Amino acid sequence: MRDLTVAVFRPDDDRLEDAIELVESLGATPVPDSMLAVEPTGASPREDADYAILTSKTGVELVAGSAESEERDRWDPGTATVCAIGPKTADALREQGYDPEIVPTEYTSSGLVADLEGRVDGARVEVARSDHGSPVLLEGIEAAGAYVHETVLYRLVRPDGSGDSTELAAAGDLDVACFTSSLTVTNWLEAADERGIRDAALEGLSNATVGVIGEPTRETAAAAGIDVDLVASEATFETLATETVELAAPTYYE
Template sequence: MTEGKKPVLAIMRPESYREKSEALAREYGFEPIYAPMIKLEGMKDEGFEPFIQRVIDGTSDYVVFTSANGITFTLDKLTETEKEKFITALKKTRVIAIGPNTEKELVKIGIEDSFLPEDYSSEGIVEALCPEVKGKIFDLARSAFGAKVLIEGLEKCGATVYETHVYTLNIPEGAAQKELIERALSGEMDAFAFTSSMMVKGFMKHAEKLGAGETIKETLGKAVVGAIGTPTGNTLKKHGINADVIPDEFTFEALIKAMKKEL
């Protein structure tokens, strides 16, 4: 990076986060280059109706949302009446929010007192809740790619866990993705922000498609690589890439801040 020039940051989050992410990057003195390496799509599995029913009936003792998207994609599928009933019932249930953004999304719908574990990882949640969950019913609304660690851990502690997939993740294909990889290979970027394991997979898939699976690792080795959460860091490691930065707080802003400091 030349003196006086703003460091260039690759942002690869889903389209719906683009505007916010680019604004944050600029605020912290980065020049963003954007191409989504991950795409969110709503889905409804056979567990959805029973999940809504359990919450409304008061059968669920705990409802876990692992992301703000989990909340949005759940509510999207309900009629206004159902939504009202569901939110009213949630207020009487113990709601677990994973990460501050999930908590903010819950506050927006009037759930003020959700439980936010200090450690946002699946292991952290299991550890925090284990002593109190024996014989309790858990409902988990999340993406089709959620790790099994959370379910297995809670079941080991004696809970009954139901999981419903309210959205799925895909890898988008197009000119923007190809261009981002090419610009990365030409050494244009100083930093890369990875916010999920699926994003890492999408990024590597596009690099491999260009026959640059190995070269891109060298490129990333010369840049600052940031990851949100240990699972994302581990996925990078599996691909032979080291994350320079994994912030304690699982938010995009914390990641950008930590990466700026690293630079």
């Protein structure tokens, strides 16, 4: 039996390196094919909010002025209660000297909204994130009575030359695909279109095991004609990759 080939679409930084290492630890062959690149906007979050929400490690590094791609003055949250949408973001905040006081049990926008409901009526809430943030977060906090301001810290774009995994799928040689957002799905399909192999890539993907993070990503994939086999039980790449590889070949990585 040949090794499972597992396509991972993380940004081309330590997240992609970690994904490769994880897939290898599962005994499979990673197919790194980054579908996201970061373009900082140079914007900084407001410093007069009652609550400040960060949604990604990239955002944290940018506001802290520690990102390699851009240097800026360090953001000061003042007296704001700092919130992180998940443990990775919380860890990044701590590494940069911030104190995340609220991390939802469910690592999603809706999970954070649920944790903030009842706390933010009349409060000023700053949301600092990418240009592809879920509207669920803003709408939910506004519905809870807060005054919400969004700062777009960076744009997410598809890297030049991405799409090698679409070639593998079209050839029937891709066993697993792990989509971490709706944008990775959209960009993967655009890459296949660019190479003129969309139909063949979709057909190949129908014979692979497809895992996604979250219901919004599943809905995007389904709308594009991609059959999703698994929605990760926890919104982390580690859980997504492990559960999808296990589904593709039970006990394969044990």
